[in-house]
Amino acid sequence: MSHLKQFSYIIKDTDFKKGPHVSVVEIQSHPFQHPKELIGFVNQNGVLKVHGIIDENQPKVINEFVLVGTGATIPDDMIERLYRIDSVLIGDGQYGYHAYILLDPRGIPEAGSDVGLIPKFKLSITYNPDADEDEKDELVELIAQFCGQHKGVVRYHPEAGGADQVEIHGYTDSFRQDQAFHNFMGQLYKSSVIDDVNLTKAV
Structure with a gap:
């Protein structure tokens, strides 16, 4: 029997700042499978949720998600680690947010090599x-x-x-x-x- 499960996690209003801000939200879960491709982000009746496939056979880890309000300034040391999930409107369309997952920098696989990156x-x-x-x-x-x-x-x-x-x-x-x-x-x-x-x- 498969140990992979479709799951969702709620992001509370108190977890992020409204307006042009960058908020890092930590979610503890079993590891997401193929997070760059298979994670979704929705506004379900005013509640923000992260949807993804998890491996229940693996121990829980801390996943970092980033909510970026339109007009926010992105920190330099974060930009190469952001992988876009989706964009949503909340508050009757008053606020626009862009959801990302924070992973290893582009070109750096989990093994730790920096193949594909050009050092400055x-x-x-x-x-x-x-x-x-x-x-x-x-x-x-x-x-x-x-x-x-x-x-x-x-x-x-x-x-x-x-x-x-x-x-x-x-x-x-x-x-x-x-x-x-x-x-x-x-x-x-x-x-x-x-x-x-x-x-x-x-x-």
Whole structure:
């Protein structure tokens, strides 16, 4: 017997802002099957619902949906992760919303490769080979955490430069001006574990 089921989830009025805003709505469910193609979004008697096929044999996960009001400004680090579902009108047609699901960036399959994406900049980080291993592990964790928090615009390549070098590839040039990126660079420059930090505009 199949373990795939057509299911729906309600998005409450309190889950998103009305007007030209971007709202991220988290829905806990079993994994959606082929979310880029098979998810629907409807206004059913004034109630917004996400419809999709789920796999009940898999543990529940958090899915991120984005409701964008007409006229809203989309964050740079989100745009490459948005996959359109549908558009709806609510409030007697007063408000128009565009529904998206937030997934891995285009060209980046779930395995984590960045095939198909063209990097805008490269950050090469060279470790001091004589550095304390515990301090080095802390730095590696810092780099991985930063890239995980901004996976829509950067990718971590620990294998790129050999044992004492890693690379971070960036896919949105404007992210280099972001405060989070400046803070991260400041942490790298202060680290006694690092011998060299090299930022180039093209890869």
